[in-house]
Amino acid sequence: MICSAKDCRQEATWGLLWNNPTLHTAERRKVWLGCDEHRVTLGDFLSLRGFLRDTVPVDEIPADAG
Secondary structure, X not given: OEOOOOOOOOEOXXXXXXXXOOOOOOOOOEEEEEOOXXXXXXXXXXXXXXXXXXXXXXXXXXXXXX
């Protein structure tokens, strides 16, 4: 799995679980993948919008997320 940051080709090590409450139900989780370098900046982007719900290691991303 590759990091979701623009132009990054590094292996993702984090799953940033998020949802947009105006578009998704409260229990729905979308996933952005982040490498160690971009985990914080991706999380900050989602947090500023009130979308970030959790950050987990990639091997702990729930099967129903996406």
